[in-house]
Amino acid sequence: MKIDGQTRLYILIGNPVAHSLSPLLYNAAFAACRMNAIYVACPVEPEHVGEAIEGLRALNIAGVNVTSPHKETVMAYLDQISGEAALVRSVNTIVNRAGKMVGETTDGRGFMADLGERAPSVKPGxxxxxxxxxxxxxxxxxxxxxxxxxxxxxxxxTVGRGRFLADILQCSVHEAHCRVIGLGQEELRDALNACRLLVYCLTVDLEPVKAVLQDHASSLVDKVFYDLRYSPAVSETAALFRNRGGIAINGRGMLYHQAISAFELFTEQRAPAEEMLTAYRKAHEREI
Ligand SMILES: NC(=O)c1ccc[n+]([C@@H]2O[C@H](COP(=O)([O-])OP(=O)(O)OC[C@H]3O[C@@H](n4cnc5c(N)ncnc54)[C@H](OP(=O)(O)O)[C@@H]3O)[C@@H](O)[C@H]2O)c1
Known part of the structure; x- marks a missing residue:
């Protein structure tokens, strides 16, 4: 990799970021496209998010990915936000368009693409x-x-945050029917029994969820657990789900698919999907 005075810089901000596979995916993509660009991960504490975004402008950073816990807080500091990102109040990609910082979200697309590939038996409905x-x-x-x-x-x-989400979903898609619950074992158990797909979007393994899986009387063989996290490759909660016969998937494929969309937003060119997949598979082999 050549680094010189014209190298464009792309970064990831969040906390923590040390586990992230994004540098590996994007640097593989830049190398494949012979782009003079590099990608690095920068830990940013919540109280420094505003300064970090100002820094992007000052340093003319070409593009940024945003991870937990900053996806919502960054929005206040951006110049423009895409319709979908504004609706879900979440930005995971910031594109520098001639000095204007534009917020986008590619998480939903990445998730659906991976779900379709890895759990094809899960169907709309x-x-x-x-x-x-x-x-x-x-x-x-x-x-x-x-x-x-x-x-x-x-x-x-925070049940209020759950209600807010239910409201935006039901306003945007009229057929949507959302029930909001807390994290009590009984309500989690009832919901688990009623659902085919579980999507785990927390940063931590939670005792009540683990307890429900541990004590679950029947097999989970017809259910799918999708954990957005990917480090470690199998979380404690995913392992409990598998022990009960269910299919557990981690978020590595989602990362790959959302990175393809973000690369295309950053560069306005087609992502080198094969080379990114090879980089992704190498990382996968190392950890499983
Ligand atoms: N694979 C991928 O491509 C991909 C993409 C996006 C995200 N992710 C992963 O998904 C996870 C969530 O990311 P995010 O951006 O949505 O994070 P976030 O905005 O910070 O949301 C964190 C969530 O975790 C809950 N939470 C945090 N600590 C908790 C605790 N001690 N007890 C109970 N609930 C707790 C929060 O609940 P409250 O609302 O009550 O605070 C909230 O629901 C992260 O691990 C991230 O790395 C992966």
């Missing part, structure tokens, strides 16, 4: 238990209801 209501959860939930998954249970620690 199946009920979904979404655990979490943060930035990624909102983007994923919106993609689900837009793609025909109209029956949604939304479980979140």
């Amino acid at each position: 199946d009920s979904v238990l979404l655990i979490g209501a943060g930035g990624a959860a909102r983007a994923v939930a919106f993609a689900l209801v837009q793609n025909g998954f109209h029956e949604l249970y939304i479980a979140n620690r």
Whole structure:
């Protein structure tokens, strides 16, 4: 890789970021396209988000990915926000368009593409238990209801945040029917029994969820657990789900698919999907 005075810089901001596979995916893509660009991960504390965005402008950073916990807070500092990102109040991609910082979201697209590939038996019409209501959860939930998954249970620690999500979903897609619950074991158990697909959008493994899976009387063989996280490759919660016979998927494929969309927004050229896939598979082999 050549780094010189014209190298364009792309970054990831969030906290933590050390586990991220994004540098690997984007640097493979830049190399494949012979672009004079590099991608690095920068940890940013919540109190420094505004300064970080000002820094992007000052340093003319070409593009940024945003991860937890900043997907919502960055929005206040941007010049423009795409319709979908504004609706779900979540930005995971910032494109520098001639000095204007434009917020986009590619999480929903990435999730749906990966779900279709890795859990083809899950079909529109199946009920979904979404655990979490943060930035990624909102983007994923919106993609689900837009793609025909109209029956949604939304479980979140801050129930008001869950209600807010239910409201935007039901206003945008009239067929959507959302029930908002907290993280109590009984309500989680009922929702688990009613749903075919569980989408885990939290940053941490939660005791009540683990307890429900541990104590679950019947097999989970017909159910799919999609954990947005990918480091470690199999979370504690995913392992419990698998022990009960269910299919557990991690978020690595979602990362790959959302990175393809973000690369195309950054560069306005087709992403080198094969080379990105090779980089992704190498990382996958290392950890499984
Ligand atoms: N694979 C991918 O491509 C991909 C893409 C996007 C995100 N992700 C992953 O998805 C996860 C969520 O990301 P995000 O951007 O949505 O994060 P976020 O906006 O910070 O939301 C965090 C969520 O976790 C909940 N939470 C955090 N700590 C908790 C605790 N101690 N007890 C109960 N709930 C807790 C929050 O609940 P409250 O609302 O109550 O605070 C909220 O629902 C992260 O691990 C991220 O890395 C992966």
